[in-house]
Amino acid sequence: MTVSPQSTIQQELVDFLHSRTKKVWEEDTDLFASGGLSSLFAMEIVVHLEKTYDVSVRGKDLRLDNFRTVTSMATLVRRLQGAGDAGE
Structure with a gap:
């Protein structure tokens, strides 16, 4: 399985969130609290x-906690792709 770069995943997630919510999201914004x-x-x-x-x-x-921020979601994806034990 190909491991995607963290920055690529984060940008794609920011774009996805923007397309669904029409808001601009920072990578470390707590999506639940906001x-x-x-x-x-x-x-x-x-x-x-x-x-x-x-x-x-x-x-x-x-x-x-794995879905609280764009960064945490990207870390989860990388771990599931086999990039190591990040985010455990």
């Missing part, structure tokens, strides 16, 4: 990550 994510939208993001990056998000990986 009202950017609901539990339903978080599940949409899980599906997006799985389809876009060919990863499977299951079990302990579904923790809110």
Whole structure:
């Protein structure tokens, strides 16, 4: 499996969030605290990550902290792609 660069994943996620919310998001903004994510939208993001990056998000990986920021989501994707133990 190809491991995507962190910066590439982050930019793609910022673009995805912008396309869905019409807001500009910083990579370290707490998406839940700022009202950017609901539990339903978080599940949409899980599906997006799985389809876009060919990863499977299951079990302990579904923790809110893995989806709190763009950076944390990118770290999760890289770990699931086999880039190491980042974000555990």
